[in-house]
Structures are given as C-alpha cells and as structure tokens.
Amino acid sequence: MSVLERWDFAHHAAIEHDVLDQHAIVSVADRAGRIVYVNDRFCVVSGYQREELLGQNHRVLKSGHHTPEFYADIWKTISNGEIWHGEICNQRKDGNLYWVSSTIQPIKNEKGVITHYFSIRTEITELKNAEALNRQYEERLRRGQRYANIGTWEWQINTGELFWTEGIGPLFGYQRVDIEASYDNFLNAVHPDDRAKVEAAVNNCVENDTPYEIEHRVVWPDGTVRWLLERGAVTRDEEGKPLRMLGVVQDIDNRKRTELALSERERQLSEAQKIAKMGHWNANLVTGELDWSDQIFDIFGQDPQSFTPTVTSFFDAVHPEDRERVRESQIEAASNGRQDVTHRIVRPDGSVRHVHELARAEVDEDGKLVRLVGTIQDITDQFEAGQRLRRTEELFAFAVDGAGDGVWEWNVQADEITFAGQYASMLGISPGNLPGSLTAWMALVHPDDYEHVKETLAKSAGGSIRTFNCEVRLYHRTEGYKWVLCRGTATDYRPDGKPLRIVAIHTDISDRKRAELALITAREEAEKANRAKSDFLSSMSHELRTPLNSILGFAQLLEMDETLSEDNKDNVQEISRAGRHLLALINEVLDLAKIESENYTFSIEPVSVGPIVEDCLGLLNPVAKINNIRLDHRLETCPAVLSDQTRLKQILLNILSNAIKYNRPGGSVELSCGLSEDGLYQLRIIDTGAGIPEDRIDEMFEPFNRLGAEHSGIEGTGIGLAITRKLLELMNGRISVQSTLGKGSVFTIELPIAGVEEKAPAEHVKADQKPVYDGDMKTILYIEDNVSNVKLFKQIMEKRPLFNVVTAHDPYLGLDLARSSKPDLICVDINLPGLSGYDLLEILKFEDGLKDCPVIAVSANAMPKDIRKGIDAGFSDYITKPLDVSGLLHAVDHVLGTG
Secondary structure (H helix, E strand, O other), X not given: OOHHHHHHHHHHHHHHHHHHHHHEEEEEEEOOOEEEEEOHHHHHHHOOOHHHHOOOEHHHHEOOOOOHHHHHHHHHHHHOOOOEEEEEEXXXXXXXXXXXXXXXXXXXXXXXXXXXXXXXXXXXXXXXXXXXXXXXXXXXXOOOOOOOOEEEEEEEOOOOEEEEXXXXXXXXXXXXXXXXXXXXXXXXXXXXXXXXXXXXXHHHHHHHOOOEEEEEEEEOOOOOEEEEEEEEEEEEOOOOOEEEEEEEEEEOHHHHHHHHHHHHHHHHHHHHHHHOOEEEEEEEXXXXXXXEOHHHHHHHOOOOOOOOOEHHHHHHHEOHHHHHHHHHHHHHHHHHOEEEEEEEEEXXXXXXXXXXXXXXXXXXXXXOEEEEEEEEEEOHHHHHHHHHHHXXXXXXXXXXXXXXXXXXXXXXXXXXXXXXXXXXXXXOOOHHHOOOOHHHHHOOEOHHHHHHHHHHHHHHHHOOOOEEEEEEEEEEOOOEEEEEEEEEEEEEEOOOOOEEEEEEEEEEOHHHHHHHHHHHHHHHHHHHHHHHHHHHHHHHHHHHHHHHHHHHHHHHHHHOOOOOOHHHHHHHHHHHHHHHHHHHHHHHHHHHHHHHOOOOOOOOEEEOHHHHHHHHHHHHHXXXXXXXXXXXXXXXXXXXXXXXXXXXXXXXXXXXXXXXXOOOOOOEEEEEEEEOOOOOEEEEEEEOOOOOOHHHOHHHHOOOOOOOHHHOOOOOOOOHHHHHHHHHHHOOOEEEEEEEOOOEEEEEEEEOEEEXXXXXXXXXXXXXXXXXXXXXXXXXEEEOOOHHHHHHHHHHHOOOOOEEEEEEOOHHHHHHHHHHHOOOEEEEEOOOOOOOHHHHXXXXXXXXXXXOOOEEEEEOOOOHHHHHHHHHHOOOEEEEOOOOHHHHHHHHHHHHOOO
C-alpha cells in the first residue's frame, strides 16, 4: 500500500470515525468491567462528565428496568469471549431513562485472554417511545479465533499418501495422535461450503500447474470454525506428470477475524442504517461531488447502477418548499460547525418522504463552508405516526365529547387528577371546581360504593391489575347520585412495574340503570302475576274437579248399570260427555297456562313414531267407525325423533281427533312420513274435511278460536292446536297447515331426527280386561270429608267383591280406624280439616303396624307440581279427581297385587 493510499485510508477512517462518533455511544472497559474509555457521545447522552465515568462500572447507568438474570446473562456471554448484542434501558445522571441498542465486544490478546470489553451503542429512546421505529439489532457473532502455528504437508499424488507435520493436527482441532494424515480426513475437516472450492483449487493446481493459494474454513470436532491459508505447488517428473504436491497451512484466524470484524462492522453499520432507514454521506461543496452509502439510494428512490449523486442532484430532490430552509441550515453550519435540519424530498415516482439530516461542517481558512459529512435518515414513518397520533387524539376527543363521556386521569405519584371531555357537565360541576386529588374525588363516590372503588384503584396503582371496569355512583351537584361506568387502564409504568398514570373513561349510565331497574321491577311483577295466575288456576282446578268427581264418578257407575233403560243410558252418556268436556277444558287451560309461563318440563329422548301412531289409531278407531271415517297410514321404517313421548302422543291425538271430528261422513284420515328440506322428520295427517280458508289458517292456533265451529254440534275447546304448536316449538319442532276448501287439509308435524331406527310396536293390554282375583279379603280405609266422594268411592270398590271398604270423615277418626283395623291399603284425601293428607302420611310412617301400609293420595289438586309433591312425599300413587273408575281400580289392584 503506497503512502498516498494509506493517507487516503486513514483520512476516510477518520471521517467514518467522526460520523460514527456523532451517532454512536462508545466505551471500553477493562477485564474487571471498569470503564477505561468513553467517547463524547457517551457523556452527552448519559449526562455524566468523562471524569465521573472513568474507573466506574457500567452499573452506574443501571435503571432497575431489567432483572438480575438479564445482566448475569450479559456478563456470562462476554466473559465467555462472545459478543453480546441487545437493547438496554439505562438511567441518565438526572434520573431519566433512555434506551440504547448495544453491542459488547470482548477484546483478546494474542493468547486468547480477554483484556478489554469494547461497547458500541446507539440511542433508540425515540424509537422505543414512538413504538413505530424499527429497533436496531446486531447479531451475536463469533470472533476472536485463536492464533495457531504453521504446518507443512506433502501429498504423494500417485499413491495418495499424505504426510504432514505435527503442527497441522491442531490446525484442524486435533492432537497429532487423534487424526490420521489422509486427503479424505483433510477434506472432511474443510467447511462443507468451502469443500468444492478447495477441491477445485487442488485439481486446478495438479492439472494446470496453477499456483495453489486459497483461504478456507475448517470445522473442528467441537464445531469451532477456523480460517486457514494454504499455499502449495506440484513437483513433476521430466515428462511433466505430477509426482507430489508440497504445501504449507497457516492459521490466519487472527487476520481473518480482523478483516471479518471490519467487514461485519461495516455490515452491522449498513444493517443498522438499513433498519433505521439511515445512510451516511460526504459532500464536497467546492467540486459538487457527493458520495453516499447504499441506503441513501433507497431513501431517494434511485438506482445505484444508473444514478450518480451530486450536490446539485441532491438539491433537485429536495422539496421546492424546503430548499431555502436546507440552504439556511448550511449557512448556519458554517458558523457553528453543525447542520441539523428536517425537510422533505421528492422521489422520481413523485412520492414524498420526510428526512432528517445531521452533519459536521468543514470550512477553509476564510471560514467558507467546503465540506459536509453526515447522515440522513428517512423519518417518514415517525412523521406519519405522529400525524396519525394527533388525528387519533382529535378523533378520540371528538368521540368522547360527542358521547358525553368524561376522561379521568390520575397521576399516581403526584396524586393529581385531571379531567377532559364532558366530565364537568356530567356531574354538574364547573371546570374550575373539579377535584384535584384522589381524596377529593373519592368524596363524590356513594358511601355504598366507596370501599369497592378504593380497593379497585389500589389494585391498579399497585400493579396487580392492568385494566378495570366498574359501575359507581357519583354525586351530581343538582341531580343527586348518578350511575357512572368507569373503564380504566394503567399506563407509563415505573421500573418496579407500578404505573405512573391511570386513565379512565367515565360514562353516564343513569338512564340504563333506570331501565334495568324498571326491567327488574317488570320481571318481578310478571313473576308475581304468573304466581297469582298459577294459584288461581290451581284453586279453580280443585274447586271444579271436586263436583266433577261426583258427576263423572256416579255417571261411570250408572253406565255400568245394565238395568237402565235406553233413554236413561242416553241421559247418563250426555252427563258423562258434558263432564268429560268440562274436564278436558280444565286440563287444556292448565296445560296452556303452564306452557305460556315456561314452567313446563320435557323428557327429550329418541322416540319411535310407529308405536305411538299405532296406539293413537287404536284409541281413535272406535270414534272413527262411529263417524264412518277410514283411518290409514303409510309409515315406512324411518329414524326415530327427538321428542317427549307423552307430549308427542298428546299432539297426535289432538290433530287426529280433529281430523275425525271435522271430516265428512265416509271420509278418510291418512298418515304419511318423509323428510323436510332441512332434514327434519315429517309426519303428515291428511283429512278429507271441508277445508279451511287460507286467510284463517293462523287463527286456528289462537286459544279458544274454533273458527265458528262452536256454533255446530261438534264438541271442542279451541285450545288443542294452540297447545300443539307451543309444545312443538318447545321441542325444536314445528307445525304447518295446507288446506283447500271442499277437499280437506294437510297438517305437517316436523321434529329433529334422533338417528335411531324405530322399534317394533309394543303390545298393549286391552282396557276392558278384568283382573281375576280370588284371594283373601282386603280391607281399604278411605279418609275423606266429602260425603259424595265417600259414597262414590265405596260404590266403585263394590266392583271388587273381596274389597272391604272402611271410611272416615275426618283425619283423627281415620287414624283411630287405621290403628284398630290395620287395613291393607289406605286412601286419603289431601285437603282434610285439621290434618292434611301429608301430615297423616308422616304420622303413619312412625306407627307400628302401619308404617309399611301403602297409602294412595286421592285429590282434586291435579297440577303437575301437586302430583310430583305427592310422589316425592312417599305416597304409593297419586289419583286425581274426577276419578276414572277403571283407572282407580287399576291403581288399587296394582298396589294390593290383586290385578
């Protein structure tokens, strides 16, 4: 290298050093970690004088932000001879925090011992705070490879034998005895990425007598990579044929490390500039020459291959409105030695970028500016982020004001509260009278909410919760306490993790709270009304069932009397029919009331439709025959449905009985099945009745609306279809109707498929089968205060000659009779004077000789809750009034085992 070249190199190195010194924070520490050198930038950023830093440990800058493990990891890394790179939060002398991107390089002597630690940092505080700038990262690189000796080798080309000196083994990471000298072992040690290059160089030397000189890497057994320099030559015979190859291997790791370090430093600088969108430049203002780094081409949108930067082309790129400001900054630089200016540039594609220039000025002996050396950074992202932030703040303020919300901000350390938005008007306080501290603000909190608010804010200030959401009552000067929704979050944390500020949005929710209170009140009133309705219906049911018990009971007994004349039989049937109609009306009203109050329970399970249809058809077939109606079904095997079996039977009986009642003489009712478009099971009931006008189909499902049929001789309550539709809806099903006047109607029931094949119809016991019992006489005690009910019960039991009925008109007499007669069965009314049926049951449970006696409840309390209560209390069965003769006999036979 010539003297001129060395001077130029040194000059450019000095320039680069000056440029780097303007942006980089540099320090050197000795092996013990004591600072032995800091540059000016270090002092400016940290706020310390150089004398205050030299001899100190870097812990003087410790901010408390990082954990002890963080620093232990740094020390562990660099003390192991490795470079550490990362971001550190430091503390200035004045106590403020700042962030740096730091690289710490261990410096080793020729023996590989660490003597110093070289640290270079870049301040990235603005980048961290804005959270919009990219962070600079520096890779951890492995440097400081060991110095090694030179070894010689000789390769017999014809035989393939390879000889080398003992010094070569350590060059490949082995002791001499650990590796055999061979060409294959040599190639295996060469770095895989260099192996082809090395082989090509060897072959080229052997075949073409090209000088063998190559730098390549080797990989040691422990994974260490070292750089070697190889030189060699081929010895040939008289005919020019290669005999052997002689060479030397030299460890150039130190030199390579220096070269790579310099290259890496340049790469890191280039990478850092790329990440920071920054480039460096050198402008000769005398000649107009301008030299800049590759990153500036990207900033200016220029192609390095076709564009040559000059001072003139630079000014051409400056936004016309900013050129004067840039020139003024250069004039100022001539006097103060520094240029610091922010301006816009216009790229060739017309896009505009915002840049920041920072440069050192050089002047001649006359004070004229001759050179500027500096950096330029693309700050468009930061500028636009700032614009967006300002716009967001404006929109936020607009939204808060528009919504009538207030902004509440608590400076935790200073215990100062500030407000924004509509906070003052929300509480009816003038802005000048708003509380300035937390204590003063807490005075506005309702006493019942005070502790909860205090605890919430304490948790937030203590760092245990980041956000909170609570409802609180705050005092309004003229309107009293108002409900306010507080949504807050902690921000600006201290090094110990506790927040410096807590910000919240306060929203007046008084109207919502009043609406909620009104809703709760309305719900309570509705529940109260439902309870009143249930109590009324229960009472009505009881009061109507009691006389109906006598009417239907004695009517059933008369129907069984074969001595009645035909006219009397007809009269009795009319009484029974009217009684059953009234009972059906009572039951359906209760059913509808339960459904409407949503107090209805279902047992949803896979249900086979076939057996239920067969059962319904069997029940309705006598009625169909009387009306000359043909019943038919075309039900193929199909999946079961998800339904309540009892309710499904109730639905089918209702629709089928209507299809029979409202059909024409000689008509038909047909059932078929299929699938809907959305995969529901369809059961269609097709009748040949008079049909229904299309505009009145919806009226059919209104309670008590019989579409004028109430004026015909056909009995009905007008409630069945209303119950049917509600039941189907509650079971995730639906019902639809298609009707044609004069031809008939199609009622379609749709229910979810259970995916289970239908079972075969179960065998049913015929209703008119009479039990055969010829055993011992059975004594039945009936406790009932209604004389008519006693008379009816005794006459029903007379159907069983071997039943002896003993009666009591009050519960106390009933107890005496039970103790004396030891009956086989006790039947008891629930509503008895003095003692209820439940009280009587509890007494009997503890009576010797009676506690195992079965007890049947006979009551006009026929609500489902009444029946459940009876069974849960321990009654063997619960029979409701009006009594069904066959049903009562069946229950008694079942309990006594006389069936």
